[in-house]
Amino acid sequence: MKTINSCTAYAHANIALIKYWGKFNLEHNIPLVSSLSLTLDGYGTKTRLSAIDEEHDRFILNGNTEIGPPAIKVQRFLDYVRAQSGSTVRCQIESFNNFPTKSGLASSASGFAALAVAANSAYKLQLDPQALSRLARRGSASAARSIFDGLAILHGGPISEQDAYAEKIKDCLDLSLVIVQCADTEKTVSSTDGMVASAKYSPFFPIFVDHQPHDLEAALYAIESGNLSLLGETMEFSTLKMHSCCLTSRPGFWYWNPTTIRVMDAVTELRRQGAQCYFTMDAGPHVKVLCPKSESQHIMDSLKSIEGIKSIDVAGPGPGAYIMSEH
Numbered sequence: 001m002k003t004i005n006s007c008t009a010y011a012h013a014n015i016a017l018i019k020y021w022g023k024f025n026l027e028h029n030i031p032l033v034s035s036l037s038l039t040l041d042g043y044g045t046k047t048r049l050s051a052i053d054e055e056h057d058r059f060i061l062n063g064n065t066e067i068g069p070p071a072i073k074v075q076r077f078l079d080y081v082r083a084q085s086g087s088t089v090r091c092q093i094e095s096f097n098n099f100p101t102k103s104g105l106a107s108s109a110s111g112f113a114a115l116a117v118a119a120n121s122a123y124k125l126q127l128d129p130q131a132l133s134r135l136a137r138r139g140s141a142s143a144a145r146s147i148f149d150g151l152a153i154l155h156g157g158p159i160s161e162q163d164a165y166a167e168k169i170k171d172c173l174d175l176s177l178v179i180v181q182c183a184d185t186e187k188t189v190s191s192t193d194g195m196v197a198s199a200k201y202s203p204f205f206p207i208f209v210d211h212q213p214h215d216l217e218a219a220l221y222a223i224e225s226g227n228l229s230l231l232g233e234t235m236e237f238s239t240l241k242m243h244s245c246c247l248t249s250r251p252g253f254w255y256w257n258p259t260t261i262r263v264m265d266a267v268t269e270l271r272r273q274g275a276q277c278y279f280t281m282d283a284g285p286h287v288k289v290l291c292p293k294s295e296s297q298h299i300m301d302s303l304k305s306i307e308g309i310k311s312i313d314v315a316g317p318g319p320g321a322y323i324m325s326e327h
């Protein structure tokens with residue numbers, strides 16, 4: 001067996017401030033819209049890749065050998081890597097998330113970013129950060145953004161596969177996200193299924209797509225000019241439009257639960273009282289609250305006793321994906 005080096009990589013989750021929702025190309029996983037995110041410290045995936053002399057790759061997630069859709073997705077991703085490298089070596093992929101998997105806390109972003117970095121080294125692809133971001137995108141579009149630290153923009157639209165990559169955005173805001181976990185179960189509608197249904201059925205979907213360039217422009221201007229309230233308001237507008245598309249699919253579906261709504265209410269009330277805080281939700285019930293670092297403790301203290309909350313924590317901007325060891 002022609003072998004590959006073992007490699008362990010680490011990547012952090014990211015949360016979209018301006019959401020990606022909808023695919024231009026399903027096969028190559030090209031998003032229909034561009035998006036903007038913050039890579040978080042503290043929430044990450046560690047992935048070790050090593051050669052095995054077997055017919056199929058073996059994917060072990062948090063100690064459990066996966067079969068079915070998650071394993072197929074990983075295998076397909078590695079088939080692409082092998083096609084690029086000219087190798088036929090199969091591998092064992094051992095991944096550990098230090099936060100809930102498949103619950104809307106962006107585990108696929110950190111998971112595929114860590115896998116892309118590990119595979120790039122193990123199969124000696126020698127990709128630069130832009131190409132690495134493109135590779136991660138094939139596994140999960142949001143993973144393209146986790147290659148980079150802090151804020152990143154992922155290019156989407158009716159564009160070529162070469163143009164669909166993420167890049168880092170410099171910022172001067174001292175941002176925090178309070179992560180409010182509102183359930184401990186896995187989501188029932190995957191983000192891909194949710195996007196496909198929204199695009200097919202929601203009368204609001206074309207509006208979401210039409211508004212996206214303006215929301216991105218406003219968010220980038222807010223970042224450049226240090227205007228947190230403009231960034232926060234634009235972020236809330238983006239998440240509510242994305243979730244409106246889910247609600248107005250046929251049949252409608254929603255990722256929220258009663259705790260989600262209670263937290264959204266509390267954030268709105270805190271803002272009325274003068275705090276700078278704004279909510280965003282992804283394909284799951286959890287609420288992430290954007291605020292200045294200086295206010296994060298106050299926001300956490302004000303939210304923590306809301307009925308139904310499973311955990312509450314604060315995250316700041318985190319590092320990009322990196323190699324931990326190459327043996």
Ligand code: PMV
Pocket residue numbers: 015016018019020021035108109140141142143191192281282283
């Ligand atoms: O990349 P995926 O398939 O995990 O989809 C991510 C979708 C959202 O989290 C809802 C939005 C985003 O831009 O991350």
